Amino acid sequence: MEVRRARCLKDSIAMFAGKGHTVWRQPLKVSFLGEAGMDSGGVTREWFSTLSSAISRGSPELFCPAGPQRNQLYINPLSSTPPHLRKFQFVGLFMAKAILESSARGKELGPITLNLPLCEPLWKLLLGCPLNLMDLQLLDPTEFRSLMSILDMDIDGLIFETFAWNFHHASAAPGQAPPLSSSCAGFSVTNHNKREYVLLKAHKMLVGTIEAQMTAIIDAFHTIIPRELLDKYAFTSLELQLLVCGEQRVDVQDLKRHCKYEDGYNGKEDVIAWFWDVVEGFDDAHRRHLLQFWSGSDGQPAEGFGALDPAFHIVAVERLYDPADTTARLPAAHTCFRQLDLPRYRSAEEVKEKIVTAITLGQGYMALS
Template sequence: MLHVEFPAYAGTLVGWAAARDPPRAPWHVQAVARQVLTALQVLHAAGVAHGHVDPRAVVLLAGDPPNRAQLATRPLVAALAADAAAEAAATEPAAQFVAPEVAGGGGASAAADVYAFGAVLRWLWRATAAGGGATGGARTGAPAAGEDELRTLVARLLVADPRARPSAADVALHPYFTDSYVDRYVAGGDIVGVNAKLAAVRDLLAAVRSASRRARADLAVARGPGLADRVLAFFGRDAVAARRRGGGGEDGAAGVPPARRPLRVTFEGEAGVDEGGLAREMFALFFEGALAPAAGLFEDAGGEVLLPARLPRGEGAAARAARADRLEAFGRALVAALYEGCGAPPRLGPSLFKYLAHGAAHAAAGDGRALRDLQKFDPALGASLERMLARAPPDGQGWGLDFGDVSSSDDDAGGGARAVTEANKHAFVVLKVRRALVGRRRDALEAIRRGFVAALRELSPEAAPFLKLFSSTDWRVLLCADDDRLTPDRVLDALAFVGWPKRSVVPDALRRSVRAFDKDSLRRFLVFATGSPGLPSAPGFEIQVRAQPRSPALPVAHTCFFHLDIPDYADEGEFVAKLTTAILECGTFDRV
């Protein structure tokens, strides 16, 4: 007997949300449908038919990234229902999702699942008709005019003869699923490409800097261990407030917010006029000193990246406030480095950029790639949690751990901390990762973000709200220091192709794609493949590009091992579309 396990997730059932949700965007429909189709592919490949595919079996998952869905079983649907009346009121009659041969008394089959999937796809599309107002009877109608690919696909899926329906694997190769809506809209000029956003921000900063070029801010530093402290003092709250009140004594600075004043850097005892080179050198030395253990601002747990050090609880209020002010100054310095075209080093951990982008709300929601981030920071703890997820407890009963280690509020009613078991270990790992990356250093992260956001608002009050639309990857690419070593040739030198047949088009297609990447695209590719926007400096570093059996699946990166698994796609067009989607969605493997 084949046993298929369906994991239970807290989420919103598509069918129940339909009555109160706004019309769904086309890319949302495509993303949800693709995930349902992938689940059917896995089941059918194992010889299993689902048998109950309808909107009530599609669970939309909360959290980040959005548009995640799971295909549930009928028992899970019933368990998640608030009550039977709510289910009956908010979902469609099941008959329209039943294949004719099943309605006539036949049994479940892969072909019947494909028919039901076509009905779900048609149903999902009902609210995206022109004007966004299609409801009621339109739910069972054809897709909106102009969506020829979808109309053709739905017609193929809903044919009465089960032998004439395509398999789930064949459906995945239909242009509706292989062509991303984002790519279509970017090509048509309807939305801005991801790198165009970054270019627009750089253009804005250049315009602000040009308009403020007469209002220079003088920063004199001395080489040596005290440089980082002097720069932090310059960007400290009191120093910034003093410059705001009195112009700081700089020529033409009156009335110009401190963050908008271009820096004029000098090194004490050295002759030189700053035309950008001195500022770049100063920031390189500053970040080197600020990230060093002696500064006490960041900590290293043996991994490739650094995170803000926790603010010691035992410190007095004055000492904690002083440390928080230094971290806030570091956040302002990040913005100043961006403004001066210098950028920050790639050793800053992904969790910092996620906090900068989303704040505490994001931290509370967690993140689907959190274990990968932990493994970059603390390899030992990350490996331990990975083993815990992959194995059963040694004694078959428990792990000798309790939730008191990760959450002070997750106690049993009797007062004792709840034990970690095989059933709840996933929840424990999620909390453990979140505590290590965010919870134990929340005050430090918040201080950096406070300075970062304040400086951005001061640079451009009008543009600052729009920067909330940036993802954490956008910020990592934007803030990453310009590295002359980062070239297509250097990235290509790091690629090692493993297991590829000679006839495959993928290796040469990947080489051509990398050669065509600009700097921002190279950084995004490296974030996807390695977890870092820059090339690691370790000698002998390589990214293994491993061949996988041909399938419509997306490429998957294992950033902890620098492995990139890519299916042996049939043609270059499919490869480019899949790789682009994977990079933009950051489809990196993780267990949490």
Template sequence: MRQSIFAIIIIFVIAICSFLLFILYSVLNYQSERQEIQNHLLSLSVSPYYDNVIKDSKIEIDRQNILGDSFECIMSKHASELYSRNRLQITFKNEIGSDEGGITREWISLLIDEIFDPKNQLFHFPTDNITQMSPVKEELISQKNIMYYRFFGRIMGRMIISKVNADVKLHPIIWKLLLNIPCNHLDFEKADPEFYRNFMKLKENPEIVIDLQTSFEEDGIEFIKNGKNILVNKDNINFYIDEFLKYKYITKFEKQVTEMKRGLFETINRNYLKNHSGKSFKLLICGSENIDFKNWIANTKYVNYYPAGKTIKWFWEVVKSFSDDEKKLLLQFVTGSSYLPGGGIKNIIGNNLYKTQFTISKKESFGDTLLPSSSTCSNTLMLPEYSSKLILKEKLLWAIKESNKGFGLC
């Protein structure tokens, strides 16, 4: 009997010890995994430069010279000042305001518009039926202008850090090249289906280029070694097609893309983007231009207004009647950006990179004279209590279309 009890006690002790060892192993394993994750996160944010203290860099921009001023300010800074956690504090010349995020969003939105404006000769539409832009040809770029691509790369990095989205109209292939993702014929076809379809007909009808004594060059530039002296024939037509497409979509922009990558990875760690595809990278930078109206209503906060009140009911009826462009203008006016982050309006960012709900706050007024105003830093629309839906619509449209873009109170 005693032996049986002793055996049971031994088994119980062994079981307890095994359980405690399991708990200890789990805790140690958890701590190890936690440390590994922390080290990984640290690697995404810690500067490769010696000084890793978080700093604020103040930048003053003239609205009348957004591209030029921004270029001079950003490119005059050492990369360590722009890297990861270091903050940029933007002010517009002769304007009062403290940048808690809203002014940065407005600045980037205006700057991206300038960068992609064809008049500045940095990007162009390859053909009339293409809506995304490619860098202009290398031979058309001055030595100073090539630096603008590095500058643009730095701006993209800062967009990721600041969680700011804007309409970056890059060609789909460029998004992949920035991440060193190989491109193939499927990418070339998607880039311009009509051109690709017609160009591939050369396989069945090589005489089209053979009769013209076509060589391996385009606009006087060889796309293979000694290309100007090599004529296309039936034996090398497939090679010609492959090399021409690589030149048209990749090699032609190699120097510009290299500079963009240089600027991008001066501001963020390469590991941050290593698992991204071209599409997901674009979503990270651009966000979404699709506005889910019901989701917008569901993720709006009210201050001194009731969701079921007359003014709020009118407001949403008015916004629902807006065109897509007018809805974007409203978002721009209130948040500083007309594009939404991945996940929609619930993920918009406010002060100091924290999620901040789209908010409608009651603006004290007497009569119908005042216009709506906004605080882009807190994603807040200050809306007076108007006497009719028609007046609300008129005042709101005037505010979002005619007033200064975005920044109201910060």
């Protein structure tokens, strides 16, 4: 499969369109149009990372910011047209393929991880778990506090709000609301029924406006990963998120502890010390960019870096391509082998400058197998 990096989502959807679900179970080989690199596993890993980033950052019609820091994703309630639903089906298949590909690769290639920071309630829905009021706090803390304040106040005698919703959900729909004893259309909120109102409104915010979209994801996902398999291993929502996306924080000490050195480095050189000082000074976003550049995937494995074979390793190369050069070369990466070619830089400042430049360029082009 060949895709354009800048059009990764569009090209990938087109490649799989009309081919049925069985193609998602077949081995995958990927190349980026116009880029060098044989796919020995690293390019495929990079395709998963690049495509998941395109979904999470470049598809506002599908997902919108959510969570306390607005750095997670929830389904856009306005994305219920047939073209949108087909894209959500693709997302479900893609997530399942990442799990399938990880299980087939073994230690020599390591797991696939996606840059898809979905809000926890979506992971619960994917597992078929019911949602509760506390899930709204994870999605929108402001709305959660607003609803909780209703439970604490005396609203009898107030012209508060009138229900005007015709509540409906399929009996097997995920995250279904608590049973209601009567129709909820057209009655005023009182102290007697305010709990019912709060639960219904929370359900509408969490699920009621995204049922079609979530059903598209769930049905597609389970055509590749049967629900019975997830039930067998009794995954929690956090465990499923860790399986698909890896650890969101990058443990630099774990990476440093399991990194190997070859071809002229033994780990005791000044340039190696400067390198780790730079990495430790990065925030998590820059650390993930470094992992992306170095390995083709920006996630830390759930089992830690020690579970990978081959391990991340650093190889010594000369500072200049040619003695006549006046500018030091950039680091280079071989993603299939998790190999970083680190020139023998002369200062900590030079290390930082070159690493930052390399990973910035590498987000768009440079990582090769």
